[in-house]
Amino acid sequence: MSPTQEFLIKDEKVYSGALSCRGCAWSLLARHLSSILGDNTVYVVPACCFSIISGPYPLNGLKGNIVHTVFAGASATATGVRAALDRQGKADTTVVVLAGDGGTFDIGLQALSGAAARGENILYVVNNNGAYMNTGIQTSTATPYGAVTTTNPGGGYKRTWPKDLMGIIAAHNLPYAATCSLAYLDDLRRKVRKAADTRGFRLLMVDGPCPPGHKTDPALSISIARLAVETKLFPLFEIERQRYTLNYIPDKEVPVTECLKYQGRFKHLFNEENGYILEEIQEHADHYWRQLQTKAELSWNGKEKEKT
Amino acid sequence: MLEEIKSTSLAGEDKLPKYRDHEERILKGNYAAAEAARLCRVGFIPAYPITPQTTIVERLSEMVANGELDATYINMDSEHSVFAAAMGAALGGERVFTATAGQGLFYAHEVLQAISHFRLPMVVCNVGRPSIPWNIWSDQSDSLSQRDTGWIQYYGESAQEVLDTIIQSYMLSEKLNIPVMAVLDAFYQSHTSENIWVPSQKLVDAFLPPRKAGAMHIDLEHPKAFGGLVPPEHYYKFSYNAWKDARKVEALSTEIAARFARYFGRQYSNVEAVNIGPHTRLVLVTVSTITTTARGVVRNYPDVGLLKLRLFRPFPKTGVLEALRALPDDAVLANVERNFLGDAEGAIQQEMKRALFGARNLRMLDFYAGVGGKDVPPETIEKIIYQAKNDPRDISWADVD
Numbered sequence: 001m002s003p004t005q006e007f008l009i010k011d012e013k014v015y016s017g018a019l020s021c022r023g024c025a026w027s028l029l030a031r032h033l034s035s036i037l038g039d040n041t042v043y044v045v046p047a048c049c050f051s052i053i054s055g056p057y058p059l060n061g062l063k064g065n066i067v068h069t070v071f072a073g074a075s076a077t078a079t080g081v082r083a084a085l086d087r088q089g090k091a092d093t094t095v096v097v098l099a100g101d102g103g104t105f106d107i108g109l110q111a112l113s114g115a116a117a118r119g120e121n122i123l124y125v126v127n128n129n130g131a132y133m134n135t136g137i138q139t140s141t142a143t144p145y146g147a148v149t150t151t152n153p154g155g156g157y158k159r160t161w162p163k164d165l166m167g168i169i170a171a172h173n174l175p176y177a178a179t180c181s182l183a184y185l186d187d188l189r190r191k192v193r194k195a196a197d198t199r200g201f202r203l204l205m206v207d208g209p210c211p212p213g214h215k216t217d218p219a220l221s222i223s224i225a226r227l228a229v230e231t232k233l234f235p236l237f238e239i240e241r242q243r244y245t246l247n248y249i250p251d252k253e254v255p256v257t258e259c260l261k262y263q264g265r266f267k268h269l270f271n272e273e274n275g276y277i278l279e280e281i282q283e284h285a286d287h288y289w290r291q292l293q294t295k296a297e298l299s300w301n302g303k304e305k306e307k308t
Numbered sequence: 309m310l311e312e313i314k315s316t317s318l319a320g321e322d323k324l325p326k327y328r329d330h331e332e333r334i335l336k337g338n339y340a341a342a343e344a345a346r347l348c349r350v351g352f353i354p355a356y357p358i359t360p361q362t363t364i365v366e367r368l369s370e371m372v373a374n375g376e377l378d379a380t381y382i383n384m385d386s387e388h389s390v391f392a393a394a395m396g397a398a399l400g401g402e403r404v405f406t407a408t409a410g411q412g413l414f415y416a417h418e419v420l421q422a423i424s425h426f427r428l429p430m431v432v433c434n435v436g437r438p439s440i441p442w443n444i445w446s447d448q449s450d451s452l453s454q455r456d457t458g459w460i461q462y463y464g465e466s467a468q469e470v471l472d473t474i475i476q477s478y479m480l481s482e483k484l485n486i487p488v489m490a491v492l493d494a495f496y497q498s499h500t501s502e503n504i505w506v507p508s509q510k511l512v513d514a515f516l517p518p519r520k521a522g523a524m525h526i527d528l529e530h531p532k533a534f535g536g537l538v539p540p541e542h543y544y545k546f547s548y549n550a551w552k553d554a555r556k557v558e559a560l561s562t563e564i565a566a567r568f569a570r571y572f573g574r575q576y577s578n579v580e581a582v583n584i585g586p587h588t589r590l591v592l593v594t595v596s597t598i599t600t601t602a603r604g605v606v607r608n609y610p611d612v613g614l615l616k617l618r619l620f621r622p623f624p625k626t627g628v629l630e631a632l633r634a635l636p637d638d639a640v641l642a643n644v645e646r647n648f649l650g651d652a653e654g655a656i657q658q659e660m661k662r663a664l665f666g667a668r669n670l671r672m673l674d675f676y677a678g679v680g681g682k683d684v685p686p687e688t689i690e691k692i693i694y695q696a697k698n699d700p701r702d703i704s705w706a707d708v709d
C-alpha cells in the first residue's frame with residue numbers, strides 16, 4: 001500500500017466531547033464511518049459502549065439519526081427502519097447497525113443471521129473489542145483464547161476459542177463482508193466505501209482497541225491494532241459471496257507474542273508454565289491464515305483477485 | 309359527505325341488524341383480525357408463527373401477495389425480532405400490525421417495554437395461550453402478565469368486536485402514542501366462525517385518517533437520537549408524561565367508541581353492565597368469550613348481573629364504578645378468571661379490588677375457571693353462581709373445589 005491522504009477526515013460528522021475512554025476504537029471508528037457515509041444515514045445502536053459514547057439525552061454526538069435499541073434486536077430494528085424508509089421512497093438512505101462483539105457474536109446473532117439471510121439492505125458494523133466492555137469486561141464468545149476478563153470461572157482466563165464470526169457470516173453468502181483495522185485507515189475507508197456502494201446485507205468487523213478492557217496504554221491503541229494485523233492475529237480480508245480476498249500480506253513473520261505482550265489481559269501467558277498457551281495461539285493464528293490463503297486461492301479459480 | 313357514508317343499524321326483515329357500507333361474511337376470529345389490519349391500511353407487518361395466531365399472519369401474507377394489501381411483510385427470526393422490527397418501522401413512520409400468542413408474547417416482553425417507552429403507536433393481536441408445559445388452548449395468562457408493560461389492552465368478546473376494536477385501536481394508539489394489544493381467545497374465537505359485518509374500505513378510510521408523523525419519528529432533515537441514555541430527571545419527566553397520557557385512555561376510548569358508533573352503527577363501551585340494578589344480588593365479572601356464555605346463563609337468574617370488561621389496561625375504573633352504581637352494598641361480585649399469575653388472586657380480582665378500593669366495599673369472590681384452556685361451559689357458570697350464593701369462599705377453583 002502506498003501512502004495516501006485517504007485517511008484524513010474531511011467532513012467531520014461527530015461532535016467533539018465523545019464520552020469514550022482514551023484510545024477507544026468506538027470514537028475513531030464512528031468518525032471515519034460517518035465522514036464517509038454522510039448525512040443520509042440512520043444508525044441503529046444496540047446496548048454497547050457506543051450507546052453511551054454517542055451522548056446522553058438530550059444530546060446526540062452524531063450528525064445523523066441514531067435509533068438506540070434493545071441488545072438483541074439491532075438487526076431487527078434496522079430491518080423495520082429500512083422497510084419504513086423504502087416504503088417512503090428513501091431507498092438511498094443508508095441504514096447502519098453499530099454493535100459490539102457481545103451484541104453480534106452472542107445475543108444479537110440470531111437477529112443478525114435472520115437479517116443477513118433475508119438480504120436486508122443494511123450495513124452492519126461490529127466493533128470487536130473482545131468482551132462485554134460496557135458492563136465491565138465480561139467474557140463474550142469473541143473474547144480471545146487466553147485473555148483475562150472479569151468472568152472466567154474456568155480458572156482466571158478464557159480457555160475456549162472465539163467464534164469465527166466471519167466464517168459464520170460467509171456462510172450467509174453476503175455480497176460483501178470484510179475485516180478492518182483502525183491502523184490501516186486507507187484499507188478501512190476503502191472498505192466502508194465499498195460496503196456503502198453495495199446493496200444487500202453487508203458486514204464490516206473492526207478490530208477494536210479498548211485500553212481498560214485489554215489493559216493497554218491508550219497511546220498504543222493503534223500500534224497494537226497494527227501488530228494484530230502484522231502478527232496475523234487479525235488478518236485483513238474481504239468476502240464477496242463466499243469468495244475471499246486477502247487485503248494485506250505482512251512481508252515478514254512477526255510472532256503473536258509481539259502483539260500480546262503489550263496487553264495486560266495476556267500477561268499471565270508470559271509466565272513460564274503458560275508458554276504452551278502462547279504456542280497454541282501462534283498455531284491457531286497460523287492455521288487460520290493458511291485457511292484464508294487457501295480460500296482466497298480457491299475463490300478466484302486459482303488466481304488471486306486483482307487488488308482493488 | 310359524512311352523512312352519506314354514515315352507517316346505521318337498520319331493522320331488517322329478521323331481528324339481525326344490517327349495516328350500510330358493510331359486507332356480511334362468515335369469518336373466523338383470526339381472519340376478522342386480518343381483515344381489520346387490511347382495512348386500517350397497515351404498512352408494515354413483521355411476522356413469526358405460533359399456534360393459534362398462525363392464520364392471522366398467513367391470511368395477511370396472502371393479502372400482501374395478491375395485492376389486496378399494500379404492506380411490507382417480513383418473515384422474522386423470532387418474536388423478539390418481530391417486535392424490534394415493529395419498533396423500527398413505527399419510528400420510521402409506518403402503521404404497524406402484527407400478531408402473536410403465548411410464548412411469542414413472553415419472548416417479546418423486553419421489546420414490549422421498549423415500544424411503549426418509546427411512545428410508538430401500533431396495534432398487535434394476541435391470541436391468548438399459557439406458558440410451557442406446552443398448551444395451546446385458551447388462557448389469558450400471557451397478555452395479563454404483560455398488563456404492566458405500558459400497553460393499552462382490550463379483550464374482545466366476539467370476532468366482530470375484535471375487528472371493530474382493532475379499527476378503534478389505531479385511532480386511540482395514534483392519538484396518544486401508546487401501543488395497543490387487542491386480545492382474542494384461542495380457538496373459541498380465533499378458530500370459530502361467526503357472522504361478521506366487514507365494513508367497506510371507504511367507511512374505514514373516512515373514520516381513520518392515515519398515520520401522522522409525531523415527535524418519535526425519524527426525520528432525515530432533522531436528525532435526532534432516539535432512546536439513548538436518559539438521565540433520571542428526564543426519565544422521571546418522560547414517565548410523568550406517559551402517566552398523564554395513560555390517564556386519558558379511558559375517556560378517549562369512550563369518545564372513539566361513540567364516534568365509531570356514528571360511522572359503523574355498532575356500540576361499544578369500555579365496560580358493559582348487564583342486569584345490574586338495585587335488585588341484583590350477584591355480579592359476574594368477565595372478559596372475552598366467557599362473557600357470551602355468562603350472558604346466556606344469567607338470563608335465567610333475575611338477581612344475577614354481569615360486568616364485562618372490554619378495556620383492561622389502563623383499568624377502566626370510572627366505567628366500572630359507574631356500571632356498579634345501582635348495585636346495593638350487600639351484593640357480591642364473582643370474578644371469573646382465565647389466568648393464573650402465581651398469586652392467590654387472579655388478575656381480574658386484583659384489578660377490581662384496586663378499582664373499588666375506597667369507593668365501594670363490595671364482597672368479592674374469585675373463581676379460577678378457564679385456566680389452561682379448560683372449557684367454561686354454562687354448567688361451570690351455574691356452579692359459580694350456586695357457590696357464590698350458598699357457600700361463598702374468597703377464592704375457589706370452580707371445577708376443582
Ligand SMILES: Cc1ncc(C[n+]2csc(CCOP(=O)(O)OP(=O)(O)O)c2C)c(N)n1
Nearest residue numbers: 047048049071100101102103131132133134
Ligand atoms: C438483554 C440485555 N442483557 C444485558 C444487557 C447489559 N449490557 C449492556 S451493554 C453490554 C455489553 C455490550 O458488550 P458489546 O456488545 O461487546 O459492546 P461493548 O460494550 O464492548 O462496546 C451488556 C452486557 C442489556 N443491555 N440487555
Ligand code: SF4
Nearest residue numbers: 020021024049133210
Ligand atoms: S471501555 Fe473500552 S470500548 Fe468502552 S469506551 Fe472505554 S475504551 Fe471504549
Ligand SMILES: [Mg+2]
Nearest residue numbers: 100101131133
Ligand atoms: Mg465488546
